[in-house]
Amino acid sequence: MGNTSSSNGTLSIILDSPQTPNASFVAGRTLSGSVFAKATSNVNAVRIDAYITGKERTRVRYTETTTYRDGNGNTRTRHHTRYRHAERSICRVNVNLGQVDNAQAGAQFRFPFRIELPPDLPSSMYIMRNGGYSKIDYKFKAHVGGHHKVELLFNVMSAPLSMQPVPNLVPPIVRDVQSCCCFNMGTITMGARIANTRIGRGETAIIDFACKNQSRQRILSVTVEIKQEVNWSAGYHREYSTNVLARRLFNRTERWGEMSKEEAKAKAQSRKNNTDSHRDRNQQALQIIHKAIFDGENRVLLNVPTSALQTYHGALVQVGHQMKIKITFDGMCIDHPTITVPIYLGTPTSYGAQIASPQPSIPVATAIATPSAPPMGVTPSPSAPPLPSEAEIDLTAPSAPPAEWAAAVTSVPVVVGQADVVVGGKAEDFDGEGGAAHASAFVPVAEVVPSLGNLINEIKFAVSPSDTVRKRLDDKKWSPVFNAMTPMDYSSVIKAVAIEFDQPDIAALIAPAVRGGNFTHEYVIAALRVVSDWLRSPTIAKILPFCKDLHSNVGKIKGELTDWERVCTERDFEQALAINGQESLA
Numbered sequence: 001m002g003n004t005s006s007s008n009g010t011l012s013i014i015l016d017s018p019q020t021p022n023a024s025f026v027a028g029r030t031l032s033g034s035v036f037a038k039a040t041s042n043v044n045a046v047r048i049d050a051y052i053t054g055k056e057r058t059r060v061r062y063t064e065t066t067t068y069r070d071g072n073g074n075t076r077t078r079h080h081t082r083y084r085h086a087e088r089s090i091c092r093v094n095v096n097l098g099q100v101d102n103a104q105a106g107a108q109f110r111f112p113f114r115i116e117l118p119p120d121l122p123s124s125m126y127i128m129r130n131g132g133y134s135k136i137d138y139k140f141k142a143h144v145g146g147h148h149k150v151e152l153l154f155n156v157m158s159a160p161l162s163m164q165p166v167p168n169l170v171p172p173i174v175r176d177v178q179s180c181c182c183f184n185m186g187t188i189t190m191g192a193r194i195a196n197t198r199i200g201r202g203e204t205a206i207i208d209f210a211c212k213n214q215s216r217q218r219i220l221s222v223t224v225e226i227k228q229e230v231n232w233s234a235g236y237h238r239e240y241s242t243n244v245l246a247r248r249l250f251n252r253t254e255r256w257g258e259m260s261k262e263e264a265k266a267k268a269q270s271r272k273n274n275t276d277s278h279r280d281r282n283q284q285a286l287q288i289i290h291k292a293i294f295d296g297e298n299r300v301l302l303n304v305p306t307s308a309l310q311t312y313h314g315a316l317v318q319v320g321h322q323m324k325i326k327i328t329f330d331g332m333c334i335d336h337p338t339i340t341v342p343i344y345l346g347t348p349t350s351y352g353a354q355i356a357s358p359q360p361s362i363p364v365a366t367a368i369a370t371p372s373a374p375p376m377g378v379t380p381s382p383s384a385p386p387l388p389s390e391a392e393i394d395l396t397a398p399s400a401p402p403a404e405w406a407a408a409v410t411s412v413p414v415v416v417g418q419a420d421v422v423v424g425g426k427a428e429d430f431d432g433e434g435g436a437a438h439a440s441a442f443v444p445v446a447e448v449v450p451s452l453g454n455l456i457n458e459i460k461f462a463v464s465p466s467d468t469v470r471k472r473l474d475d476k477k478w479s480p481v482f483n484a485m486t487p488m489d490y491s492s493v494i495k496a497v498a499i500e501f502d503q504p505d506i507a508a509l510i511a512p513a514v515r516g517g518n519f520t521h522e523y524v525i526a527a528l529r530v531v532s533d534w535l536r537s538p539t540i541a542k543i544l545p546f547c548k549d550l551h552s553n554v555g556k557i558k559g560e561l562t563d564w565e566r567v568c569t570e571r572d573f574e575q576a577l578a579i580n581g582q583e584s585l586a
Contacts, residue, residue, distance in 0.1 A: 012036040024157035028119030048097040050142040054090035060237040061131035086234035089425025108408035120464030123310040134232035165196035171564040172289040175337040177215040186215025200348025202306040210292035218330040222250040235429040313498035482513040487526035508542040521553035544576035
C-alpha cells in the first residue's frame with residue numbers, strides 16, 4: 001500500500017464503512033465501495049479491474065548450524081539465523097469494473113462495486129513470536145490495464161455463531177488421588193456443565209461445577225481457565241504461542257472437605273470387599289454431583305476477551321481453545337485432577353442482529369496509485385456478474401462521493417456473488433525476507449478427480465469443510481463416491497474434519513447421500529466410534545433421524561452407548577423413532 005504518482009492518472013479505492021465495533025467486514029455479507037479514476041491526459045480506451053485476496057501468511061525464524069575447518073585444521077561451528085516463509089490462498093475473486101473510452105484530461109470516473117463475501121471466511125488475525133509471525137489478511141487490489149496495482153488492506157470478521165448452543169455436560173467421573181505417584185489417598189468425584197461451548201469473543205461463558213472429596217487430602221482451590229494455543233508452520237519449521245485468556249476460582253463448598261481417618265479406613269475396606277455399601281456410596285456421590293451441577297449452586301461466569309483469536313484450522317495456521325477445570329490439593333507430589341473441554345471461539349451470535357449494511361462512501365482508508373497506461377467516456381463492464389438469488393444486496397444508487405471526486409461520472413454498479421469466489425489454494429513456502437515477489441503469485445485449485453481419498457484430503461485442508469462437502473454433494477460427478485461409501489469410509493470422512501465441533505454437522509450432511517439414501521445403523525455406530533466422547537450425544541441427535549432401519553436395530557445402537565449417554569439421548573431416540581415410523585407409513 002502507499003502512494004505512487006506519474007503524469008498520466010490516479011486510482012483511489014474507498015471502501016464503505018462497515019457497522020461493526022472494530023470496522024471489520026462480516027463474512028457472508030457484502031463488501032462495497034468504489035474505485036475512482038482520474039485522467040490527467042487524453043486517453044482512448046482502458047479497462048479497470050480489481051480483485052480480492054485472502055491469505056494465510058507465516059514466517060518462522062530458525063537457526064542453521066554449519067561446521068568448517070580453520071587454518072589450523074580445527075573444526076569450528078557457525079550459527080546462522082534464517083527465516084522460512086509460507087502462504088496459502090484462502091479466497092480470491094476477480095472483478096471487471098468496466099472500461100473508459102475517449103476520456104479527456106481531468107475527467108473523473110467512479111466504479112461502484114458490491115461483492116458478497118463467502119460465509120465461512122476466517123477472521124483477520126496477527127500474532128508474533130520469536131521473530132516469526134502468523135497472520136490472516138485480506139486485500140482489495142485494483143489496476144488499470146494490468147499496470148501499477150494499488151491495494152488496500154481490510155479486516156474481515158467471521159460470520160456470527162449459530163444461535164443454537166452446543167452444551168457439554170461432563171458426566172460425573174471418579175479419579176484416584178495419589179501421592180508420590182503410588183500412594184492412594186482416596187478418590188474424588190467431579191462433574192461440570194458448560195452451557196455453550198461455542199462462545200463469542202467478548203461474551204461470557206457459563207460453567208457449573210461440583211465435586212465430592214472422598215480422600216484425605218485437603219482441596220486448596222478449583223480453577224477454571226480458557227487457554228489459547230496458536231501453531232503455525234513454514235516448510236518443515238514450526239512455531240507456536242500459548243496464553244491463558246481468562247481464569248476464575250470456584251467458591252468452596254462443604255463437599256470439598258477431606259475425609260477423616262476413620263471414614264477413609266471404612267471406605268477402603270468396603271471398596272476392597274466390593275460391598276453393597278461401597279456401590280451405594282459411589283452411586284450416591286454421582287447423584288449428588290449431578291444434582292449440584294443442574295442446581296447451579298457453584299457457577300462461574302468467565303468473560304472471554306475481545307482480543308481472543310477465532311478458533312481456526314488452516315493449512316498453515318491452527319488456533320485452538322480449551323477450557324480447563326483443575327482441582328489443586330494441599331501438599332507436595334499430589335496429582336491434581338482436571339477436566340478439559342474443547343471450546344470454539346468466534347463472532348458473537350448477537351452480531352447477527354446488530355450488524356447493519358455498510359454505509360456508502362464513508363472512507364475507512366484510501367490507497368492511491370498512478371498507472372503507467374493513462375486511464376479513461378465510461379463503458380460499463382460488458383458482462384457484470386449476475387446478482388445471486390439469495391443475496392440480500394441493496395442496489396440503491398450510490399450516495400454522493402467524497403468532495404475531491406464530486407465530478408466523477410458513475411458507472412453501473414458491479415455485483416459479484418459467492419459463486420464467483422474461488423475458495424482455497426495450494427500452500428507454498430520459501431526462504432528469506434523476499435516474500436513480496438512470491439506473495440503476488442496465485443496458485444489456483446486444480447480440478448479434483450472424484451474419489452474417497454481426494455474427498456478426505458480436501459476436507460483436511462479446506463477453509464470450510466462443510467462448504468467443501470456441500471459442493472461435492474451438489475456435483476453429480478461425485479455421486480458415485482457417496483453411493484459407494486461404506487461405514488468405515490463414512491467414519492474416515494468424519495475423522496478428517498480437523499475442528500471437532502464441525503464433525504456432527506459433516507456427519508449429518510453426508511448421511512442422506514450415503515448409498516443413495518440407504519443410511520443404516522452400521523453408519524451410526526461407525527460415527528459413534530470415531531468422534532470424541534463429548535460429541536457422541538450431539539452426533540446421535542443429528543444423524544439418528546436419517547437411519548432407515550432404526551426400529552429393527554435400535555438395540556444395537558444403544559448397545560454402543562454408556563448409561564449416561566442413554567439418559568442424555570433418550571429424547572433423541574423417541575423423536576427419531578417417531579420420524580422413522582411416519583416415513584414407513586408413507
